[in-house]
Amino acid sequence: MTPGEPFPSEVHESADSSAAEATSQPKQARRDRRAGRKRPKPDEQPRPEDKSALLAWAYAEYHRRCRQGQTPDISQWCAHFPSCRSSLRQILEVEAAAVFHLDHRPPPSSNDESIAWPVEGDQRGDFTILRELARGAFARVYLATEASTGGRLVVLKCSWHGDAEARTLGRLAHPHIVPILSARLDKRSGLTLLCMPYLGSATLEDVLDHLAATATPPRKASFFLNVLRFRAQPEDPPQPTVDPCLRDGSYTDGVIHLAVQLAETLAFLHHHGVSHRDLKPSNVLLDPSGKPLLLDFNLSENEREALVPVGGTLRYMAPEQIRAFLDKRKDGMDERVDLYALGVMVYELLGGPHPCEALLAAALRPSEIRAMLAPLQAGFRPFHEICPELERPVAAVLDRCVAFAAADRPGSAAELAAELKRQFAPARRLRRWLLARRRGLLATLGLLLVAAAVFAYAWAITPPYSQREYERGRSAYHAGDFAAAETHFDRALRAEPNNLRFRQARGCARLQQSKYLPPDQVRFDQIWEDLTFTERGTADVRTLAVHAYVQLRCQEYDAAIKKYNWIQRSGYRPLMVLNNRAYGYFKVRRLKEAQNDLDKAVPLDPHCQAVRYNRALLAMRMLSLGKIQAIPPQALEDMEQALQWGPKTSALYSDAAILYAQAASEDPRHPYFERALSYLRQAIAAGEPLAHFERSSCLAEALKRPEFEHLLRSRPLQAAPQPNLRLLDPVDLPE
Numbered sequence: 001m002t003p004g005e006p007f008p009s010e011v012h013e014s015a016d017s018s019a020a021e022a023t024s025q026p027k028q029a030r031r032d033r034r035a036g037r038k039r040p041k042p043d044e045q046p047r048p049e050d051k052s053a054l055l056a057w058a059y060a061e062y063h064r065r066c067r068q069g070q071t072p073d074i075s076q077w078c079a080h081f082p083s084c085r086s087s088l089r090q091i092l093e094v095e096a097a098a099v100f101h102l103d104h105r106p107p108p109s110s111n112d113e114s115i116a117w118p119v120e121g122d123q124r125g126d127f128t129i130l131r132e133l134a135r136g137a138f139a140r141v142y143l144a145t146e147a148s149t150g151g152r153l154v155v156l157k158c159s160w161h162g163d164a165e166a167r168t169l170g171r172l173a174h175p176h177i178v179p180i181l182s183a184r185l186d187k188r189s190g191l192t193l194l195c196m197p198y199l200g201s202a203t204l205e206d207v208l209d210h211l212a213a214t215a216t217p218p219r220k221a222s223f224f225l226n227v228l229r230f231r232a233q234p235e236d237p238p239q240p241t242v243d244p245c246l247r248d249g250s251y252t253d254g255v256i257h258l259a260v261q262l263a264e265t266l267a268f269l270h271h272h273g274v275s276h277r278d279l280k281p282s283n284v285l286l287d288p289s290g291k292p293l294l295l296d297f298n299l300s301e302n303e304r305e306a307l308v309p310v311g312g313t314l315r316y317m318a319p320e321q322i323r324a325f326l327d328k329r330k331d332g333m334d335e336r337v338d339l340y341a342l343g344v345m346v347y348e349l350l351g352g353p354h355p356c357e358a359l360l361a362a363a364l365r366p367s368e369i370r371a372m373l374a375p376l377q378a379g380f381r382p383f384h385e386i387c388p389e390l391e392r393p394v395a396a397v398l399d400r401c402v403a404f405a406a407a408d409r410p411g412s413a414a415e416l417a418a419e420l421k422r423q424f425a426p427a428r429r430l431r432r433w434l435l436a437r438r439r440g441l442l443a444t445l446g447l448l449l450v451a452a453a454v455f456a457y458a459w460a461i462t463p464p465y466s467q468r469e470y471e472r473g474r475s476a477y478h479a480g481d482f483a484a485a486e487t488h489f490d491r492a493l494r495a496e497p498n499n500l501r502f503r504q505a506r507g508c509a510r511l512q513q514s515k516y517l518p519p520d521q522v523r524f525d526q527i528w529e530d531l532t533f534t535e536r537g538t539a540d541v542r543t544l545a546v547h548a549y550v551q552l553r554c555q556e557y558d559a560a561i562k563k564y565n566w567i568q569r570s571g572y573r574p575l576m577v578l579n580n581r582a583y584g585y586f587k588v589r590r591l592k593e594a595q596n597d598l599d600k601a602v603p604l605d606p607h608c609q610a611v612r613y614n615r616a617l618l619a620m621r622m623l624s625l626g627k628i629q630a631i632p633p634q635a636l637e638d639m640e641q642a643l644q645w646g647p648k649t650s651a652l653y654s655d656a657a658i659l660y661a662q663a664a665s666e667d668p669r670h671p672y673f674e675r676a677l678s679y680l681r682q683a684i685a686a687g688e689p690l691a692h693f694e695r696s697s698c699l700a701e702a703l704k705r706p707e708f709e710h711l712l713r714s715r716p717l718q719a720a721p722q723p724n725l726r727l728l729d730p731v732d733l734p735e
Helices: 025-034 051-067 074-079 082-092 164-169 204-213 222-230 244-248 251-271 319-327 336-349 366-378 392-401 413-423 426-437 443-460 465-478 482-495 500-514 524-531 541-553 557-570 574-587 591-604 609-624 633-644 650-663 671-685 690-695 697-702 706-714
Strands: 127-135 139-146 152-159 182-186 191-197 284-286 292-294
Touching (some): 127 152, 204 284, 222 251, 222 284, 244 251, 251 336, 251 413, 319 336, 336 413, 392 413, 465 482, 465 500, 482 500, 500 524, 557 574, 574 591, 574 609, 633 650, 650 671, 650 690
Antiparallel strands (some): 127 139, 152 191, 284 292
């Protein structure tokens, strides 16, 4: 790097970032031409199947417009991509990747054409590649199956960093650290293959993306669980319980709860002589229960490793870490750089702006990086200003985390975790509340108030049996264990037979279970009894909505459509009515009415999976009946939206594969056919029966290719029970 050349805002790009995916465009174009793939036009936004593809396109398009002299405003440009806003902002801060190794040359880039990177369907040892999950400067991450363990799903990280990360984590075991199962050298490519368990794909960066896309700040910690539902994949491992704090607490409670868990994890690492050095939202995985897990230890400082690169992500680098990077040295830093990065992450989750936001919006020269130290020294706004709901003692502890001088920060991560837990304990918060309000009162009255409050608090934390069972049922319901939820709701209802909320909750649990069963195995009479029970026993709009839903499931489509016509006039749940009525129209081949309802439903909620899925399938049906000559682009966009916003099933992947095969006109040379094969692999990996692909002769022929042989041998014998994604619920679980 020559003097005066711009430094990137992120001075080391980890394997979980997608910035490198947007670089080396000419080389990528040559690779695509050799593979027979058609590149999208510069002004044509693709319909990507995952977030990394959207990031790559948005990054490239931004710089194409800059070269034409347009220079879009970064904030406005990122606003066009709400599902990956914070990721895109981070990518636009990166103009090049630069990793400095002391006395060593950096390894080749992940975009080097000479590297034999795995592709979908490849077999490396006993690993079969299913799809790429992420790409960084010097590594790529894949979802794969491992044949020697019965075809279990694993994450395979292919890296030029060697096995230093495995040596760092191999001796450590902690519930909040993603473990390394094995490490081996791939002689074919020279890459190090790190095998890790697949624990989900959502990160805190996804939380920031959704946070930036919301019009008002979230009030409840269940916001984190909503993000996890949006990012859910069919391969995600099941979780028996959901974190109670994330289910019931306030949003501020949820942020501090995650901060405590991360601080305790850092304390464990620091105790064993390991500092992370690249802590950032994309390196904090959230499993389906909401538990945070640290990953990507490429920059970790391990006392047993002699060679460690100096770098990090500029937004989260402590001042002393920035100076060390500029001076190309490693001294002057300790584990408190991790506390600084944790403080910045908490600050962003609570909605605070970074002091150097304006500087971080572009590539920086060395002098500009040094200029960042001035606003950093001026400091972040106090935590209690950006989040008034935060307790002052907790805010003070977090203010210390982002202190400019390392000496002003907490002495250790263990000290930080203990302080947050002590200051955030409910009993201590109650005591501070009482003390603040008894000033000026008589001492006797004050003591009486304290005694009454303590008694009330003790009474409040011991709810009656029925309420405890109801809360257990809610936990099981949100974890997806609907059978257990029904059991708990039933116990609560036996204790309080006239409680309408308990009865409706049991009906909701039974309704969710019915989605996994054929209609002839469902006790619709039980669902009907629970969801239509009212205090006076009279029918209402909700009763009709439940009845119409049951009739759809029992294939009584005309009767259901008549009820939805009446319900629509009442204004009850218009999105649900339009979608479910369109489903009925679809089944009786009244396709024009179905199209009309779905077109009205999309503006009500552009991210509703059921609506998008139904409209994509409608295009397939119209093509099969000869009402249209080709699959329209809108149908492909609908299918991509259905894959992005909601759970994925093998049937959804199967329909996506058939849709793209039809869009390719069954021509294996068409660019869309590669996308069809990608979804075909994912459908097979999820256990979709092969008979479903007989609707497409071209896909049936593709299954005979050698690349599918190993995948077919290692796939599940049958798909797990899957819900019906095309219908919307007539009622919701009561609060």
